[in-house]
Amino acid sequence: MLVHICCSVDSHFFLEKLQHDFPEEKLTGFFYDPNIHPYSEYQLRYLDVQRSCKKLGIDLLEGEYDFENWIDAVRGLEKEPEKGARCEVCFDKRFITSAKKALELGEKKITTTLLVSPLKSQEQLKRVGDDFHEKHGVEFIAVDYRSGGGTQDQSRVTKEEQLYRQDYCGCLFGLTMQREQQDKLMDEMFSPISGQTLPASIEERLEMYSYRNELEDKSIEYKIIKQKFLNYRQFNFKLISGKKDVLDAYALSYSTLPRKKAQGRIEFAAHNIHYFNREEIKLITLEFFNKQNSTNYKSVKELIYNPLSYEQELTFRKEINNTDYDLSPIIVVENIPDTKLTIQLDATTYEDTKEKIIIL
Numbered sequence: 001m002l003v004h005i006c007c008s009v010d011s012h013f014f015l016e017k018l019q020h021d022f023p024e025e026k027l028t029g030f031f032y033d034p035n036i037h038p039y040s041e042y043q044l045r046y047l048d049v050q051r052s053c054k055k056l057g058i059d060l061l062e063g064e065y066d067f068e069n070w071i072d073a074v075r076g077l078e079k080e081p082e083k084g085a086r087c088e089v090c091f092d093k094r095f096i097t098s099a100k101k102a103l104e105l106g107e108k109k110i111t112t113t114l115l116v117s118p119l120k121s122q123e124q125l126k127r128v129g130d131d132f133h134e135k136h137g138v139e140f141i142a143v144d145y146r147s148g149g150g151t152q153d154q155s156r157v158t159k160e161e162q163l164y165r166q167d168y169c170g171c172l173f174g175l176t177m178q179r180e181q182q183d184k185l186m187d188e189m190f191s192p193i194s195g196q197t198l199p200a201s202i203e204e205r206l207e208m209y210s211y212r213n214e215l216e217d218k219s220i221e222y223k224i225i226k227q228k229f230l231n232y233r234q235f236n237f238k239l240i241s242g243k244k245d246v247l248d249a250y251a252l253s254y255s256t257l258p259r260k261k262a263q264g265r266i267e268f269a270a271h272n273i274h275y276f277n278r279e280e281i282k283l284i285t286l287e288f289f290n291k292q293n294s295t296n297y298k299s300v301k302e303l304i305y306n307p308l309s310y311e312q313e314l315t316f317r318k319e320i321n322n323t324d325y326d327l328s329p330i331i332v333v334e335n336i337p338d339t340k341l342t343i344q345l346d347a348t349t350y351e352d353t354k355e356k357i358i359i360l
C-alpha cells in the first residue's frame with residue numbers, strides 16, 4: 001500500500017495504526033507536498049517524516065517539489081478559506097499524483113495521512129479517492145483513525161515521539177489568512193539577504209531538528225522545551241548623509257526606532273562609541289567592530305552580506321550597552337560622518353515562543 005504523507009504529526013500515528021490493522025501489507029510512504037511554503041518548511045517537515053518512517057521501519061519516497069505547478073492549480077482560489085475550494089484542488093493534486101505513483105509502482109492500494117487531520121474533510125478525500133479507483137483500479141483505503149478517541153491518541157503519540165508540530169497547514173495563502181486572523185507577524189516569510197539564521201525562524205528549527213537527529217543517532221537523551229522570549233525582525237534600514245547620500249551602514253539586531261525615522265548629528269564620542277543627539281542612537285566604526293569581535297571585515301557591505309551569528313551580535317550589543325534589554329539603534333559605519341544624518345529604521349520586537357533542546 002502506498003501511503004501519501006503530509007507531515008509527521010499526521011503520519012506517525014497513522015502509520016502505526018496501519019501497521020496494526022494491515023499486518024500483511026508492505027507500506028511505502030510517499031512525501032508529496034508541493035503546497036508547503038516556504039521551501040525551508042518543506043525541508044523541515046520532510047526531515048521529521050524521514051525520522052518517523054525510519055523509526056517505524058517504513059520505506060519512504062520523496063515526490064517532486066513542483067511548487068509552480070501547485071500555484072498554477074490553485075490560481076484564482078487564493079482567498080478561499082481552509083476546507084474550501086482551494087483545499088479541494090490541493091488535495092486532488094496531491095492525491096492524484098500519489099495515486100499515479102502507486103500505479104507506477106504497481107501498488108493496488110493507496111491512502112493518505114490527510115485523513116487524520118482535523119482540518120481536512122474526510123468526505124472530500126473519499127470522493128476523490130473513489131473516483132480514481134473507478135478510473136484506474138487503485139483502491140483508496142479510507143480509514144477513520146480520528147473518531148473513537150483517535151485524535152487524543154494522536155496528540156499523545158506526537159508528544160511522546162517529540163514530533164515537529166507545525167502551526168499552519170502548509171501553503172502561503174492559508175498562512176497569510178491565519179496570521180491576519182491572529183494579528184500576528186508572518187515571520188515565516190522573512191528571508192534576510194545576509195542569510196543570517198533569525199531566532200524562532202524555520203531555518204533555526206531546521207538546524208535544531210537536524211541536531212536532534214544527530215543526538216538520537218548517538219543515543220544521547222534530550223528533551224525539546226519551549227521558551228518565551230522577545231523576538232525581533234528588521235524590515236528595512238537606511239542611513240542618509242545630508243540630503244540624499246546613502247551610506248553603507250549596518251544596524252545591529254534589536255535596533256529599533258519607535259517613529260521609524262530620526263534626524264540629527266553626532267554629538268560626542270567616548271570610548272569609541274559615537275553618540276547621536278536623538279533617540280539614544282549610537283554609531284561605531286567597522287574598525288572598532290572588528291577589534292571587539294576579532295573579525296576582519298573589509299567593508300560594511302561585507303558585514304551586511306555575511307554578518308555575525310545572531311547570538312554573537314547580541315553578546316556584542318550587551319558589551320556596548322552593559323544590559324540585556326537595550327533596544328536602541330547601534331549602527332556600524334566605515335567612517336563616522338560629521339554631516340546631518342537621517343536614519344530610517346523599520347523594525348519590530350514581539351513576544352514569541354521558540355523551541356530549545358536540553359540534553360538530559
Ligand code: SF4
Pocket residue numbers: 035036082083086087088090091169170171172173174
Ligand atoms: S490550506 Fe492546506 S489544504 Fe488548503 S490549500 Fe493550503 S496547504 Fe492545501
